[in-house]
Amino acid sequence: MDNKIVYLNGQYLPLCDAKISVMDRGFLFGDGIYEVIPSYSGKLFHFQEHMERLENSLCSIRLANPHDRTQWLEIFTPLLDASLDQSIYLQITRGVADKRDHAFPANITPTVFAMSSTIAPFTELDSGAKAISIDDSRWELCNVKATTLLANILLRQQAVEKGCVEAILVKDGYVTEGAASNIFAVIDGVLITPPKSHEILPGITRDVILELAEHNSIPYSEDIISLDALQTASEIWLTSSTREIIPVVQLDGETIANGKPGPIWFTMNRLFQAYKQSQS
Incomplete structure (x- = not known):
């Protein structure tokens, strides 16, 4: 688990090496959004619809989308394994500020994190x-x-x-x-x-x-x-x-x-x- 590759702010690196600042507004305030996209045999399921929901969430919290849909797909693809059913977890926070303040800081770069996880079958499907x-x-x-x-x-x-x-x-x-x-x-x-x-x-x-x-x-x-x-x-x-x-x-x-x-x-x-x- 610690050695699996994740994406953080433009870099692919082992999960154990992925670090963010304690001043990140996602850490301090929960000031961010996330999206979960299933992938079957390496292909993202209803990618466009998930991107639309992502864009709506970003708009609702007044956070600019750091990438267009083509760029997001390019970011996710290296995290996928065509032999597995997986999900992509994407999290975007407002980023790291100089001080803890409820007001939106000016000129801040969003923190972008993405990782993939294997989808485990639900064990109680047949019995309910x-x-x-x-x-x-x-x-x-x-x-x-x-x-x-x-x-x-x-x-x-x-x-x-x-x-x-x-x-x-x-x-x-x-x-x-x-x-x-x-x-x-x-x-x-x-x-x-x-x-x-x-x-x-x-x-x-x-x-x-x-x-x-x-x-x-x-x-x-x-x-x-x-x-x-x-x-x-x-x-x-x-x-x-x-x-x-x-x-x-x-x-x-x-x-x-x-x-x-x-x-x-x-x-x-x-x-x-x-x-x-x-x-x-």
């Missing part, structure tokens, strides 16, 4: 996972992929300590998303996910699932989901770039349907895997 519902205590810019993830970490940890894989977040009685995932539910035969807003991260896997549902005549809707409605769902899924589509079979200690991954999940997972292969 457990989740809990928790009040959503995060800030109001959840659509920004910011490095300030303390609230998400604390919420996810509550789930982990209860033997669950995820915390499903609820605001004013309505489901928003998971602590590190988007959420789907099958209710009365319709696949439903909350619409995009400042309350959720615009997931790329989420968008792919909606496209696949449309192209394969699976009834779907982007609509609000109350916690009461979620508790009646015949299927619940959690989606993310590295975990893909996880079926949830237990919510807050209550079994969902027959306690096994549902038929629509099996169909969508098959479609997603085939689509993924077609893109690599």
Whole structure:
């Protein structure tokens, strides 16, 4: 691990040699954004869509993009192995300032860090996972992929300590998303996910699932989901770039349907895997 090659501010070097200043605003304030891009057989999955989300996040925190899309691709490529399924982690902070001050410093160079990691298959895919519902205590810019993830970490940890894989977040009685995932539910035969807003991260896997549902005549809707409605769902899924589509079979200690991954999940997972292969 320490010897794997990473990218930091224009250089490729072993991870153990990658160092940043303690005055970096990402370290002091969490003043930065990140992006995670899966790669299958060395080809980045929906690269353009991930770049669009990156650009939107940078714009939201008023940080200039240090590279164009062609340059980003050139940076990522040496980190990829065509024989592996991996993910690229990219982090951009506002950079190193002379002093700790909340105000944006002038004439500062962003810190850019990127590394790749092997995507490990989710071990509970066939049996399904457990989740809990928790009040959503995060800030109001959840659509920004910011490095300030303390609230998400604390919420996810509550789930982990209860033997669950995820915390499903609820605001004013309505489901928003998971602590590190988007959420789907099958209710009365319709696949439903909350619409995009400042309350959720615009997931790329989420968008792919909606496209696949449309192209394969699976009834779907982007609509609000109350916690009461979620508790009646015949299927619940959690989606993310590295975990893909996880079926949830237990919510807050209550079994969902027959306690096994549902038929629509099996169909969508098959479609997603085939689509993924077609893109690599």
